[in-house]
Amino acid sequence: MSPYKFYDSVSGEEYTPDLRQWKPKAGLFTMKSYPVEFPAERIIKRQATMWRYEEALPITKEESSISLGEGMTPLIMLDHEKPNFLVKMDYLMPTGSFKDRGAAILIAKAKEMGAPSVIADSSGNAGTSIAAYCARTNIECHVYTPSSTSEKKLAQIKAHGAQLHLIPGTREETTNAAKEAVEKEGVFYASHVYNPYFYEGTKTFAFEIWEQLNFAAPDTLILPVGNGTLLLGAYIGFNDLKRAGVIQKIPKIIGVQSEYCAPIETAFREDTSVSSVENKGTKAEGIAIGYPARGNQIIEAVKNTNGTIITAPENQIDRAKKNLERKGFYVEPTTAATYAAYKNYEENIANTETVVMSLCGTGLKK
Ligand SMILES: Cc1ncc(COP(=O)(O)O)c(C=O)c1O
Known part of the structure; x- marks a missing residue:
């Protein structure tokens, strides 16, 4: 049991x-x-x-044999001008995004529970991670993605042996198609949004930062937020550290949405519940979630840290991507959007604060 x-x-x-x-x-x-x-x-x-x-971690030692070596990504300064502005290089993960943290734990649990096959839905990166860990574990994998998903992400999902289901229409329509298949076929739903085990993996983002800062918490986190799997994971992780008595304070969380798809930012600003918005089309495809199922939980977490939600202006994403590239970081537009939003917000952060921004996904997939 x-x-x-x-x-x-x-x-x-x-x-x-x-x-x-x-x-x-x-x-x-x-x-x-x-x-x-x-x-x-x-x-x-x-x-x-x-x-x-x-x-x-909610796991027995044996299960960790599915590891692909994920985690302990570098935490380094972005440039010498601001030595206490640090980036966590999660784009160096086995499949090129932070989602490997969550998928490693979720699929380890699927294995532990004896799942012969799984269904996942994704805008690309989570599906790639689930596909890779299923390949590692010999579990049959079905990934549902919007048909507009970038070619390289689709190629990577297929390369890991997963069966790809391309769904025309919005990200939400993809989720609905996956849920329908889950209900019809009675297959394990390896959902990074609905299954809490996924967040038990993404919380290690917080543990590593704590260790890399010489066993201390930073003051502020800058994190992209679509469905909030990293944001909520970071919140849970720093809460775990606080509960265990190894830190005193949880960092302030600044969540970043796209200005063209900002249901959480809108609800936060208007002090209402999260409701569905239309995705008006953004290069930051990783955070383009019109109706995030855990939107209200995300707002509660951000409020508990005295944080806020800000937006990335679409017309600054390319420039932010170039800026990061010129500093040596080759990341995908969703990460560039996070940096663009931070640059506009930066004057609200004291120079003395230690700030960590996540570089979530590799530019090689675009
Ligand atoms: C590169 C990248 N950054 C950020 C996110 C946002 O993560 P979440 O939707 O869990 O908030 C994603 C999600 O797919 C992503 O792929």
């Missing part, structure tokens, strides 16, 4: 995770917190992967 439980975000009812049920009766599945520890003297002797925080 697994010691790890989910609960319904609305009713609070507790559930034992299983292969069939991807949604509770009323709200969304959320991870029930469990005891975590961060024994620094043991952690530093382990392999340089995200699995080194094993006392804070």
Whole structure:
């Protein structure tokens, strides 16, 4: 019997995770917190992967054999002009994005529960990650993506042996097609949005930053937010560190949306619940989510850190991408959008603050 439980975000009812049920009766599945520890003297002797925080992961040691070496990405200064503005180079992950953190844990759990096959839906990067870890684990994988997804992402998903289902229309229509197939075929829904285990992987982003800053939290995080798998993961991770008593304060979180698809920023600004918006078309395809299922959870997390949500102006994305490239970082437009938004917001951040921005995805996929 697994010691790890989910609960319904609305009713609070507790559930034992299983292969069939991807949604509770009323709200969304959320991870029930469990005891975590961060024994620094043991952690530093382990392999340089995200699995080194094993006392804070919902997994038994055996399952980590699916690792592709993910995690412990460099945390370095962007340039010498601002030594306390740091970037976390998650685009150096095995499949080229931070999504590997979540997929590694989610597919390890799928293996643990005995899933013969999975279904995932994605704007590209999450699907690639799920496909790679399924290949590593010999689990059959079906990935649903919008037919507009970039060619290189599609090629990578296929290369890992996943069956690709191209869905015409919006990202939301892709999700609906995947959900329909999940219901019809009774297959495990390896959803980075709905399954809390995914966030148990992305939370290692926080653990690594803590270790790399010599066991301290930064003041501020600049993170892209579409469905919020990194933002919520970072929030959960820093909460774990605080709960364990190894940090005193959770960093302020600044979430970045595209100005052409900003349901969370709009709700945050207007102090309302998140409602669906039309994606007006942005180069930042990774954050173009018209209706993020965990939108209200994201707002609550950001508010709890005294953070905010800002937008990336579309006409500044290319220039931001060039600027990053000229500094040596080859990243995808979604990451450039994050940097563009930060540059407009920068004057609101004190020079003394330690700031970490995530470089989420590689430019090689575009
Ligand atoms: C490169 C990149 N950055 C950021 C994001 C946004 O992540 P999320 O939708 O979980 O907030 C994605 C999502 O696919 C992505 O691929």
